[in-house]
Amino acid sequence: MNNSVSNTARLLWAALRALLVLTLVTGVIYPLAVTGVAQALFNNKANGSEIKADGKVVGSSLIGQQGYSLDYFQGRPANGLGTNSVNTQYKLILSGATNLSADSKVLVKQVEDAKAAVVKNNSTADYKVKPSQVPADAVTSSGSGLDPDISPSYAELQVHRVAERNHLSVSQVEKLVKDHTDGRTLGFIGEPTVNVLELNIALKSLVTKS
Amino acid sequence: MGPVLAGVLQLLALIGALALAYIPLGNYMARVYSSDKHLRVETWIYKGIGADPNTEMRWPAYLRGVLAFSAVGVFFLYLLQRIQGILPGSLGFSSVNPAQSFNTAVSFVTNTNWQSYYGEQTMGHVVQTAGLAVQNFVSAAVGIAVAVALVRGFARSRTGELGNFWADLVRGTIRILVPLSVVAAVVLVACGAVQNFSGIHEVGQFMGGHQQWNGGAVASQEAIKEIGTNGGGYFNANSAHPFENPTPFTNLFEIFLLLVIPFALTRTFGVMVGSIKQGYAILATMATIWVGFVALMMWTEFAHHGSALQIAGGAMEGKEQRIGVGASSIFAVSTTLTSTGAVDSFHSSFTGLGGGITILGMQLGEIAPGGTGSGLYGMLIMAVIAVFIAGLMVGRTPEYLGKKIGTREMKLAACYILITPALVLIFAAASMALPTPPHSMLNSGAHGFSEVLYAFTSAANNNGSAFAGLNANTDWFNTMTGLAMLLGRFLPMVFVLALAGSLAEQKPVPVTAGTLRTEKPLFTGLLVGAILIITGLTYFPALALGPLAEGLAS
Numbered sequence: 064m065n066n067s068v069s070n071t072a073r074l075l076w077a078a079l080r081a082l083l084v085l086t087l088v089t090g091v092i093y094p095l096a097v098t099g100v101a102q103a104l105f106n107n108k109a110n111g112s113e114i115k116a117d118g119k120v121v122g123s124s125l126i127g128q129q130g131y132s133l134d135y136f137q138g139r140p141a142n143g144l145g146t147n148s149v150n151t152q153y154k155l156i157l158s159g160a161t162n163l164s165a166d167s168k169v170l171v172k173q174v175e176d177a178k179a180a181v182v183k184n185n186s187t188a189d190y191k192v193k194p195s196q197v198p199a200d201a202v203t204s205s206g207s208g209l210d211p212d213i214s215p216s217y218a219e220l221q222v223h224r225v226a227e228r229n230h231l232s233v234s235q236v237e238k239l240v241k242d243h244t245d246g247r248t249l250g251f252i253g254e255p256t257v258n259v260l261e262l263n264i265a266l267k268s269l270v271t272k273s
Numbered sequence: 274m275g276p277v278l279a280g281v282l283q284l285l286a287l288i289g290a291l292a293l294a295y296i297p298l299g300n301y302m303a304r305v306y307s308s309d310k311h312l313r314v315e316t317w318i319y320k321g322i323g324a325d326p327n328t329e330m331r332w333p334a335y336l337r338g339v340l341a342f343s344a345v346g347v348f349f350l351y352l353l354q355r356i357q358g359i360l361p362g363s364l365g366f367s368s369v370n371p372a373q374s375f376n377t378a379v380s381f382v383t384n385t386n387w388q389s390y391y392g393e394q395t396m397g398h399v400v401q402t403a404g405l406a407v408q409n410f411v412s413a414a415v416g417i418a419v420a421v422a423l424v425r426g427f428a429r430s431r432t433g434e435l436g437n438f439w440a441d442l443v444r445g446t447i448r449i450l451v452p453l454s455v456v457a458a459v460v461l462v463a464c465g466a467v468q469n470f471s472g473i474h475e476v477g478q479f480m481g482g483h484q485q486w487n488g489g490a491v492a493s494q495e496a497i498k499e500i501g502t503n504g505g506g507y508f509n510a511n512s513a514h515p516f517e518n519p520t521p522f523t524n525l526f527e528i529f530l531l532l533v534i535p536f537a538l539t540r541t542f543g544v545m546v547g548s549i550k551q552g553y554a555i556l557a558t559m560a561t562i563w564v565g566f567v568a569l570m571m572w573t574e575f576a577h578h579g580s581a582l583q584i585a586g587g588a589m590e591g592k593e594q595r596i597g598v599g600a601s602s603i604f605a606v607s608t609t610l611t612s613t614g615a616v617d618s619f620h621s622s623f624t625g626l627g628g629g630i631t632i633l634g635m636q637l638g639e640i641a642p643g644g645t646g647s648g649l650y651g652m653l654i655m656a657v658i659a660v661f662i663a664g665l666m667v668g669r670t671p672e673y674l675g676k677k678i679g680t681r682e683m684k685l686a687a688c689y690i691l692i693t694p695a696l697v698l699i700f701a702a703a704s705m706a707l708p709t710p711p712h713s714m715l716n717s718g719a720h721g722f723s724e725v726l727y728a729f730t731s732a733a734n735n736n737g738s739a740f741a742g743l744n745a746n747t748d749w750f751n752t753m754t755g756l757a758m759l760l761g762r763f764l765p766m767v768f769v770l771a772l773a774g775s776l777a778e779q780k781p782v783p784v785t786a787g788t789l790r791t792e793k794p795l796f797t798g799l800l801v802g803a804i805l806i807i808t809g810l811t812y813f814p815a816l817a818l819g820p821l822a823e824g825l826a827s
Contacts, residue, residue, distance in 0.1 A: 081443075090404070093451060093454065110488065155394050163742065170581040175584060206593050253524065254276060
């Protein structure tokens, strides 16, 4: 009996030492080494891909923002984005999806409301948006709630409104969207995107210039 | 180019990349576990542990090593979370409560990475890097070690010796997981994943005001999270979060990372048992199921049935624009057919049938290709069952790889395949029968039941993904999913190692004209059939109440 207790103790002691040594390698040396390389070679990216307008940081090119006025291009809905409830000393963004099922009545209402708003907001005196024109990404929440991108067709849908509100010509704004459209990587990876923050920064500078 | 064609091309590119890595990585891993030389850094580590890496262990000793190391891991990780409030570098986050600390500690040690907490507002730098990420490495290394022990059981005869657990653990970590992770992490940072140790970051916004985010060692954790088929996200949104998975390329790269070791281990198996063709037969079984599931998933997701998705005009709810429907489908299948559980899109908002495919993928036992190590040993157990069924048909004592599958072997294999379904169905039924646990459901009706079924399927199979509407941060779910994860990880390992021990003691049976040729396509067909029938019969009633009901109604 005594023998087996001391054997177990010896085994657990070896296990603990193994854990501590491997923690040193994989939990201290590894992340510090990767951080060193990352900070030296890819400083901006390793720190969140911050993006500036007029010399001021206005966010990250990877993190979508909410609350653009209708003068600007709109991003995707983010109904799953949470509020910080655990650690209230910060106002951290809490990423997340709605997790509503495909036949959920709540989701049906969210999508219908979003579609009606997209149609209404983007129809101008001489340009009427049809509900069938509205792409899926315009009325659904993304997985992270922080999707920085919209589809090129959603961007195109907003061109007439943006042009009218900023007193620009439709062709000027169309060109802007085209310049900020990224195709699939290597032609087949992922989907085409328009980065909303970058597009709006370019729009603002175009408006200021003209 | 349309999105469907782009999705298919991404699948083909992925298959090409996996095929290129298959032989070199598989052969390399076979050398790692067969070599009798120790690297200098490894000898230092063995000194630190106080273990002799050259001592051969019989199965009980090997198992004791696995259990002791994992028990210490649970305790250490629990403690680290409980004292987070006084640790430096914790971003001011307080200590995690006992039920959630237990759940999270078990979750990461069992390679599950079920998360009932929100990453970005709960865990500081120390717990993330020195606690959670460490278990990402070592739990994966433990999984591979157990698989290698089973392979040695097939390869060796007239001995009971299965190798040395400490040597297998250290070699898997130092020679396989760390080097791969370093390369992968740097690639991820180069594409935009964050990697820093700064505090809470506040930046201005375009329309005024500020936003706050926390950085951290995200890329380094993301790399091992995929390579080790762990899946625990740094952020709540997991691999949908742009800081974890910034571009379409990183998305495909992460799918590659979570599949590469499980697939390549079939090569390691072939090399170690001295017949590469046997490895190909297992690989073909895994690949058939994986490709079939991806095809089904793409079909249902592009068809976007379900009233809300029909109105929206596409299955983009819970999916990122840069990734799209096609690549999200590949990711969802790959993460649930392995034990990863990372997500780049939220399975709860998939079509009814799409959600069902993710659940069924886990219920197959995560063997196509499965988790690091656990996929291979799970598949080899199914192969034992398949040769047994074939043996019954011709009235001959079944054998596999020159070893007789007798009563003892079959009892162990049968116990293995019974554990997980028992855990899933009992825990899910109990949760539905009791008055309080159903309050955690976000959705109602069939989908609400699917949330609970998904939770215990994910926990008992050590996957970690979720129909995340379920509020799993209650005492009931923290405790019960914790127990399901523990039992679902370690009981199967007991039977695998016992089986390995009993196989290693046998003397090999010579191959005769009557031997079932397990390296032939016929056997692959038999194995695929056995897997689908056994799982189908086990889970069909539960699936009919949840995802099938939802999918057929829409």
